[in-house]
Amino acid sequence: MMRSMEKGADGVCVIGCLEGECHYNKGNLMARRRVEQARKLLDAVGIGADRIQMFNLSSSEAPQFVKYAHEMTARIKELGPNPIKKVKSEAA
Amino acid sequence: MIVAEKKPIEEIIESLKGRKSILVLGCNECVTVCEAGGKKEVGVLASALRMNALNQGEDVRIDEVTLERQCDREYVEEIRDVVDQYDAVLSMACGVGVQFTAETYTDTEVLPGVNTCFMGATEERGLWTERCQGCGQCVLAVTGGICPVARCAKRLFNGPCGGSTGGKCEISKEVDCAWQLIVDRLKALDRLDEFETVFAPKDWSTDRAGGPRKVVREDVQE
Numbered sequence: 547m548m549r550s551m552e553k554g555a556d557g558v559c560v561i562g563c564l565e566g567e568c569h570y571n572k573g574n575l576m577a578r579r580r581v582e583q584a585r586k587l588l589d590a591v592g593i594g595a596d597r598i599q600m601f602n603l604s605s606s607e608a609p610q611f612v613k614y615a616h617e618m619t620a621r622i623k624e625l626g627p628n629p630i631k632k633v634k635s636e637a638a
Numbered sequence: 639m640i641v642a643e644k645k646p647i648e649e650i651i652e653s654l655k656g657r658k659s660i661l662v663l664g665c666n667e668c669v670t671v672c673e674a675g676g677k678k679e680v681g682v683l684a685s686a687l688r689m690n691a692l693n694q695g696e697d698v699r700i701d702e703v704t705l706e707r708q709c710d711r712e713y714v715e716e717i718r719d720v721v722d723q724y725d726a727v728l729s730m731a732c733g734v735g736v737q738f739t740a741e742t743y744t745d746t747e748v749l750p751g752v753n754t755c756f757m758g759a760t761e762e763r764g765l766w767t768e769r770c771q772g773c774g775q776c777v778l779a780v781t782g783g784i785c786p787v788a789r790c791a792k793r794l795f796n797g798p799c800g801g802s803t804g805g806k807c808e809i810s811k812e813v814d815c816a817w818q819l820i821v822d823r824l825k826a827l828d829r830l831d832e833f834e835t836v837f838a839p840k841d842w843s844t845d846r847a848g849g850p851r852k853v854v855r856e857d858v859q860e
Binding site: 548549551552583584587588590591592593629630633634 | 647648651681682685686687688689690692693694695
């Protein structure tokens with residue numbers, strides 16, 4: 547997540563299994579905590595927590611996936627480009 | 639192991655203000671196990687620091703290295719060829735590692751990236767608790783394997799005190815009374831009679847009160 551943002555991604559969408567239904571038992575719950583940690587760090591360094599979001603889905607929920615993708619896209623468009631990308635392009 | 643926790647990133651950013659080249663230096667030992675200063679934490683922190691610098695419009699070089707240990711000369715020496723390239727080293731090791739690195743490279747500023755907390759054990763992932771204060775004269779043989787120095791808030795040797803209620807310490811209902819644990823353990827071991835043994839006063843000269851300590855082992859010295 548952090549590397550993606552550092553490289554200039556406008557946002558990162560993390561999708562885990564439905565809560566309570568993870569093949570790795572607590573893997574998706576732990577992932578959510580990691581996402582929360584990354585969000586706090588991004589807020590602290592001025593990039594903004596809202597650029598990273600975790601969703602939970604099962605593999606058979608294609609319409610829900612599309613809904614989340616649209617939701618994330620709309621949010622990122624509202625936030626605008628990652629400020630890191632702008633700084634990097636100005637420096638290049 | 640030595641247990642540490644990450645410093646708030648705001649504090650780290652403030653401590654690194656003005657430095658143009660920084661080496662984030664992790665440690666593969668205790669701080670890796672307690673997930674405060676290992677390779678993974680170094681990667682996340684260095685990435686956040688690079689983004690912060692870019693976002694502030696500052697040209698700062700931030701690199702990452704994780705050593706096997708920062709409390710042994712042979713490993714700290716591994717950065718000798720590169721350390722001069724940096725204004726500051728942000729050591730993610732415990733206070734021992736920070737100081738040992740600073741002593742080794744006297745021309746480079748070495749700053750702490752974690753808060754060193756105590757010697758303890760991993761109860762479960764994300765939960766570490768204190769077990770030892772390194773008093774220099776272990777009494778666990780007579781206290782059923784439970785340390786009254788580290789685990790009794792008053793460091794009593796003749797507990798429990800009047801603040802022990804329902805097996806809990808008066809400082810918090812979440813803290814076990816060490817002496818209740820000791821009595822229960824001795825009872826389970828059928829050694830409760832030993833609880834009545836009168837001990838000579840503990841020799842505290844080996845504790846921290848005597849200043850910085852050292853251990854000399856001539857049998858293993860080269």
